[in-house]
Amino acid sequence: MKAYVIRRLLLLIPTWVLLTILVFLSVRFIPGDVIDAMVGRMQYMAGDIDREALEKMLGLDQPVHVQYGRWVGGMLFEGTMGDSLLGGWSVEEKIFGRLALTIELGLLAIFIALIIAVPVGIFSALRQDTAMDYAGRSFAILGLATPDFWLATMIMIYPAIWWAWSPPMELIPFTEDPVGHLSTFVLPCLILGTHFSASIMRLTRTMMLEVLRQDYIRTAWSKGLRERVIIVRHAIKNALIPVVTLIGLHFPLLVGGSVIIENIFALPGLGRLLLDALSDRDYPVVSGVNLLFATVVMGGNLLVDLIYPYLDPRVRYE
């Protein structure tokens, strides 16, 4: 196990380095564009601008590998991600300022997804091929096919037309009014969570069906244990192990979903920051947010792999 953990961590280093190159190059492939956009913008505001001076000021006159080295070096040794090209503010400070909201959105969405999906999935499996099972499965199948941006748009439109009610669009800080804060947050999290609950539900149901056919469940029945004991103590525990992996694998989707949801509900989180930076071509900000998200996804996958042997003692890493 220890050797496995060390090997896994060592493999992470080249992956992370490749990731930084990918993140860096993906935005800096056409460096001319940034300057063009900025010169255009500044000419509009302040008259003629010296292109070369601007490039020099931003450090964009250096060859790409020098720029990359500065960027990574800054992160590793000084803990900075550079400054915004347009606003001049420090990227990492802005990111940390917005981090809490996105984390809260993601965690609440996972929480909602789990409290919807797990009971329904278990029930669906226990009452296989009944009306309730079909209802649950249809919900899951439709949930998978329904884009969250459409669901969110529908929730903005129809209640407003039918009952003149529209979701609150102003975010109340948690410290000022916890209840009000959560009430502004419930809807976005619910939409994001419902989307995930579909896949979690299907996996829970499949795993539960598989577990219920195992020999040890038959043994438990023949011992005369009550149904509740069999399900709670013997079946659910084993059926839910793969669900943990699924949550880990869903991290990237969660990130994408939060970008869309933050955009629709005008929530000032990281996704919104990224979209704004992309339309402004503010590349240091784009790289910073992308790298952070990607690192979180990497960490999440690692975490799932590492806790797996504790959840399922049958799994041994050699």
Added chain:
Amino acid sequence: MDDHPAETAVAEKRSSLFVELLKRLLREKPLGTFGGIIILTFMLVSLLAPTLAPFPYTEIHLIDRLQGSSSTYLLGTDQLGRDFMSRLIYGARHSALVSFSATTLSLLVSLLLGGVAGFVGGKFDLGVQRFVDAWMSFPGLLLLLTVMSIVGQGVLQIIVVLGISYGIGNSRIVRSAVIGIKGNDYFLAAKALGTPLNQILFRHVLPNIMPPLIIIFSINIGSVIMSEAALSFLGFGLPPEVPSWGGMLSREGRQYMEMAPRLALWPGLCLVSVVYGVNMFGDAMRDLLDPRMRGGEGSYGTAVVKRKRGFLSRLLNPFA
């Protein structure tokens, strides 16, 4: 009677893979068949769009702006007086064009990357896998958004970006399939007999990774449709003049949502039904082609192997 009995047998067997699959789909998978019908309709509508659409999708009738349903405009008009149904039909055409081309491209990319990495193995494979790791930990939508913001909006751009991006992700599945084949006796026998490389690849490797390829294809179409819609919704996908369901939903739909909510309703309904159909069809294909997914019997003492298999099938279909 027959000069080449062996060859005929091979030909018969080959055609029967698909015929047999179709028969089993119709017999065993009613929902999959229903999904297949939705896909066929979707493809027909996209192919026949110029005939089916009552108006050209760019034709502006300013007098008839934002009208409701009428006998002239079956689903009404948008803010420029363009026939909404014609735009929806062309939306299907663009959605189909993007999803089928991007998925085909992604198959080629994954065959090339995953196939070669799996076949060659060793250090080369290790290097490629770190790259794929890095690529896959970059959340999909973020990567697509970033690249699209660089290459700009456009039909060709989005096909290439989606194709390459999905292809790199899928290369994992192709790689494991190829590695699995390399351990088989028939592969070792072919190698021992000195069979030329191209013959090994086309006779032994390719036919045997067909099932995972078909599964990837049928499952990815739905994700690609969704990705395109999400990108267009956020304004980074197809350009505004090209009708796409995601773009229509976010531009016309959200801007005029009080006056004409149907402008947001219909593109979404189209998306949901097509993705639903594709998912059902893909699920059925996976059930028919992947023998591992059928099981329900316990398998003790093989937990480590089982976990690996579970991971592969989860990669194949994260929604199982």
